[in-house]
Amino acid sequence: MRPILLKGHERPLSQVKFNRDGDLLFSVSKDSVASIWYSSNGERLGTLNGHSGAISAIDIDPTTTFAITGSADFSAKLWRVETGECIFTWNTVTPVRGVEFNKDASKVLVLTAEVMGHPGTISIYPVDFTKEEQSTEPLLVIKRQPELGVFTVAGWSYGDKYIIAGHNDGSISKIDAETGEFLETAKYHEGIVTDLQFSPDRTYFITSSKDQSAVLVDVLEFKLLKQYQAKAPVNSAVITPVKDYIILGGGQDAKDVTTTKSADGKFESKIFHKIFKDEIGRIKGHFGPINTIAIHPKGTGFASGGEDGYVRLHHFDQPYFDFQYDVEKTAAATNKASLQTAS
Amino acid sequence: MATAVAQNWADELPQTQVTDNGDGTKTVVSFTRNQQGKKVKITKRIRETIVKEEVVPAVAQRRKWSRFGEEKDNTAVGPDTRTTMLDDPIDVQFGEEARKRKEEEVKKRKQTEVTKSLVVCRLCQGDHFTTKCPFIGTLGVDPESNPNMSGNNGEAEGSTADVSGDSVGSGLGGSGSSYVPPHLRGRGGAMPRPGPGERIHDDSTTIRITQLNEVVDEQRLRMELCAPFGNITKATVVRNRETGRSKGVAFVAFETEQEAQLAIDRLNNRGYLSLILKVDWSKPKPKV
Numbered sequence: 273m274r275p276i277l278l279k280g281h282e283r284p285l286s287q288v289k290f291n292r293d294g295d296l297l298f299s300v301s302k303d304s305v306a307s308i309w310y311s312s313n314g315e316r317l318g319t320l321n322g323h324s325g326a327i328s329a330i331d332i333d334p335t336t337t338f339a340i341t342g343s344a345d346f347s348a349k350l351w352r353v354e355t356g357e358c359i360f361t362w363n364t365v366t367p368v369r370g371v372e373f374n375k376d377a378s379k380v381l382v383l384t385a386e387v388m389g390h391p392g393t394i395s396i397y398p399v400d401f402t403k404e405e406q407s408t409e410p411l412l413v414i415k416r417q418p419e420l421g422v423f424t425v426a427g428w429s430y431g432d433k434y435i436i437a438g439h440n441d442g443s444i445s446k447i448d449a450e451t452g453e454f455l456e457t458a459k460y461h462e463g464i465v466t467d468l469q470f471s472p473d474r475t476y477f478i479t480s481s482k483d484q485s486a487v488l489v490d491v492l493e494f495k496l497l498k499q500y501q502a503k504a505p506v507n508s509a510v511i512t513p514v515k516d517y518i519i520l521g522g523g524q525d526a527k528d529v530t531t532t533k534s535a536d537g538k539f540e541s542k543i544f545h546k547i548f549k550d551e552i553g554r555i556k557g558h559f560g561p562i563n564t565i566a567i568h569p570k571g572t573g574f575a576s577g578g579e580d581g582y583v584r585l586h587h588f589d590q591p592y593f594d595f596q597y598d599v600e601k602t603a604a605a606t607n608k609a610s611l612q613t614a615s
Numbered sequence: 616m617a618t619a620v621a622q623n624w625a626d627e628l629p630q631t632q633v634t635d636n637g638d639g640t641k642t643v644v645s646f647t648r649n650q651q652g653k654k655v656k657i658t659k660r661i662r663e664t665i666v667k668e669e670v671v672p673a674v675a676q677r678r679k680w681s682r683f684g685e686e687k688d689n690t691a692v693g694p695d696t697r698t699t700m701l702d703d704p705i706d707v708q709f710g711e712e713a714r715k716r717k718e719e720e721v722k723k724r725k726q727t728e729v730t731k732s733l734v735v736c737r738l739c740q741g742d743h744f745t746t747k748c749p750f751i752g753t754l755g756v757d758p759e760s761n762p763n764m765s766g767n768n769g770e771a772e773g774s775t776a777d778v779s780g781d782s783v784g785s786g787l788g789g790s791g792s793s794y795v796p797p798h799l800r801g802r803g804g805a806m807p808r809p810g811p812g813e814r815i816h817d818d819s820t821t822i823r824i825t826q827l828n829e830v831v832d833e834q835r836l837r838m839e840l841c842a843p844f845g846n847i848t849k850a851t852v853v854r855n856r857e858t859g860r861s862k863g864v865a866f867v868a869f870e871t872e873q874e875a876q877l878a879i880d881r882l883n884n885r886g887y888l889s890l891i892l893k894v895d896w897s898k899p900k901p902k903v
Contacts, residue, residue: 273707277700295674305685310678314699319684336677356683543709553709557702584702595709 273592275557276314278583280307285577286328288566291336296353297566297575298339299583302326306341308353311568311575314585320351322358329370333377338401340380342368348382350399350406360406362397366390370425373399374432375474379411381435386422391415394426394437396449414452420445424465429491430474436491438465438479446494456494460487466522467508472569478518480509486520488546498549504538508564514571515593516546521562521576541565541576548597557584628654636660820848820875821868821897827852828888829861840887841867845874863890866897 281301288299290311297309306320306327325345332339332353342348344367350360362382369392370383380399386392395410414435416423421441428449429436435447442461445454463483470477476490476497486509488498500509506522523539539561543553560579567574573587596604631645643659682689689695737745745751824840831840836850849868852861869875875896883894 274704275702276694277702278698279700280698293671293674295670295677309699313694315694316682316686316689316698317680318682318686321684336673354677354680543707553707555705555707557705589707591707591709597710 273555273586273589275555276585278307278309278314278316278585279581280309280316280319280583281305281581283326283581284560284579285563285581285583286326287330287564288575288577288583289330289332290566290568290575291332292334292569293336294568294570294572296332296336297583297585298330298332299575299577300327300330300341301577301581304343304345306330306339306351308356309583309585311573311585318356320349320356320358322349322351323347325367328368329372329383331372331380333373333401334375335377338377340371340373342371342382344368348380359404362406362408364395366392369423372427374428377401379432381426381428382410383423383426383437386416392422394423394435394447412450412452414447417445417454417457420457421464425468425479427468427470427477428474429470429477434491436468436477438468440464442481442483444468444479444489444494446491458489458494458496460489460496460499461485463505466506467564469508469510471511472513476511478509478511480506480520480522482506482525484522486518488518498546500544500549502538502542505561507562508576510565510567510574511546512567512571512574513569515595517552518544518546519565519567519574520544521565523558523561523579525561539578541574545597552595553592555586558582818896818898819900820870820872821866822875822879822894823897824865824867824882825863825893826890827861827863827865827892828890829863830888831861831865836865836867840882841869841878844869844878844881846870 278297278299281299281303283302285299285301288297290297295311296317297311298306299309300306304323304325304327306323308317308319309315310317320339320341323341323343323345325343327341327343329342330339336353338359339351339353340348341351346364346367348362348364348368348371349358350362351358364382364384366384366387368382369385370381372381373379374381378399380397382395382397384390384393384395393416394414396412396414397410398407400406414437416439420443421439423437424440425438427436428434429446432449434455435449437445437447439445441459442463442465443457443459444461444465445458446456447454461479461481461483463481465479465481467480468477475492476488478486478488480486482505484502484505486500486502486506487496488500488511489496500518500520502520502522504523505525506520508521510519512519520542539558540554540556541562542551543555544550545552558576558578558580562576562578564577565574566576571588573585575583575585577583628646628648631643634642634644636642640660640662643657643661645657645659647655647657649655686695734742734744736743736748738748739750741748824836827836831852833850833852836852837847841847841850846869847867848870849866851866853864853866854861867875867878869878879894879896882892885892
């Protein structure tokens with residue numbers, strides 16, 4: 273495997289994301305510029321310039337026509353991907369920490385931080401791409417419950433039915449996307465929840481935490497399915513399509529990096545088996561903690577963005593797809609044999 | 616101005632020539648100027664293959680988009696080396712690595728166990744220093760309550776000849792009278808402890824190579840000579856202290872005895888750099 277090193281940012285990466293077809297890779301960093309790359313060869317298509325503060329999150333609509341970014345300059349901006357022009361800006365009272373379109377990009381979720389006496393909220397704004405102006409009046413504002421920590425991550429579940437949110441005290445909550453009612457809350461982590469990513473069908477999700485673990489939780493019953501233990505804080509976790517793997521990225525905290533060797537910092541992306549929970553591979557390369565990981569929607573590769581300011585784009589080799597546990601091999605063999613005897 | 620001056624014909628770069636070799640390959644001869652201003656002729660033999668890839672129409676459409684933002688004025692074809700670089704290939708072994716890592720962990724745990732057992736309390740035989748013993752109040756006062764202590768005393772009674780060693784045991788209990796030097800204390804305890812600077816050497820996996828060519832250093836020893844047999848934990852060439860010249864003797868420690876045995880079998884009496892190697896265990900093995 274030969275990673276492509278993308279050097280478009282001068283400051284730590286905050287999020288990387290593929291569009292739905294997987295041909296474009298979007299990366300945002302603390303240097304207030306978003307970059308768009310062709311995922312096949314790493315060529316930079318362009319940048320989205322306009323924010324005046326660190327960008328924390330990006331999302332792309334299903335047709336890759338529009339993108340939304342959230343920034344610490346108290347705004348979320350809507351962009352036309354083809355030309356890189358900003359077409360609308362929502363202004364917020366506190367820095368934006370997360371943005372995500374729903375499945376048909378008719379609504380957008382904007383997560384704001386809790387600073388300066390303002391409560392952290394999840395606001396849902398309507399989006400209508402046929403119009404020039406967008407509504408600045410949110411459809412719904414979800415305030416955090418006093419017994420739960422501040423919102424750190426949020427996303428839409430299947431069918432846009434629920435909003436799943438992660439808190440800085442390690443709890444995860446399921447919120448009704450229509451009414452804003454807190455339906456369920458569970459505390460599967462001891463530390464701050466750093467990332468939340470869904471399975472391709474959005475029926476289950478993975479959250480990562482600074483407590484050095486990641487958990488797989490199903491949306492409907494909100495039950496813990498699997499837990500993965502890393503030996504360093506986990507900043508990002510993804511569920512891979514095609515193969516039953518989990519990729520975790522993280523490492524020693526940025527403030528501790530100067531006192532750690534890169535070998536001890538655990539700055540590798542770790543591949544776990546989704547079902548057996550074993551670590552089956554490591555991909556090294558970053559020389560700082562990994563802040564964000566994104567998986568190609570077709571499962572053919574992944575991108576990781578690090579505190580070191582680099583995005584590393586990996587296209588998987590055959591061994592990645594060929595790897596099987598012995599039990600899987602025997603199961604496949606017996607299955608084949610039984611099919612043959614049946615025919 | 617520079618363009619107005621007629622250039623010397625010798626300074627002009629010839630045109631790039633492309634010739635078809637007929638076997639599906641092409642030879643491209645191009646000329647460039649290097650940093651010293653010298654002409655460089657580059658001859659490349661290339662084979663063109665057309666790879667067809669089917670993509671969604673939207674993806675094909677997006678490939679034709681023109682650049683924008685900070686890339687607007689970039690005219691480079693394909694990825695720009697300023698922002699995009701191919702990194703060194705990395706070899707990811709699935710499954711294999713996890714197994715190795717587990718083995719390492721087990722090994723590490725064993726090592727810590729060894730270091731732990733080096734510290735033995737003389738009172739309760741626990742893995743802490745005697746001064747830190749939680750039973751120091753109870754066991755320390757009454758040596759009879761410690762089976763080990765009483766054993767020592769019994770020995771002292773039986774053989775009066777070995778006074779210096781055994782009196783220490785009882786001395787710890789507080790009944791000893793004569794001074795005992797620190798390095799003799801604890802004799803008859805659970806195990807002899809190494810003194811400062813004295814390390815425990817396990818020579819069971821170390822081999823000695825003699826009649827080694829002087830030019831061979833540790834690096835070559837590791838990489839060339841012994842690498843195929845297994846993991847090398849330590850490799851040293853014996854050198855003259857003043858001149859630093861090799862004495863033609865080297866010691867190599869492997870991880871396991873099997874690996875060391877293999878190295879002995881394969882290397883002994885083999886010619887290497889015009890000398891015939893003599894390879895054997897660094898210390899003679901005890902006969903089983």
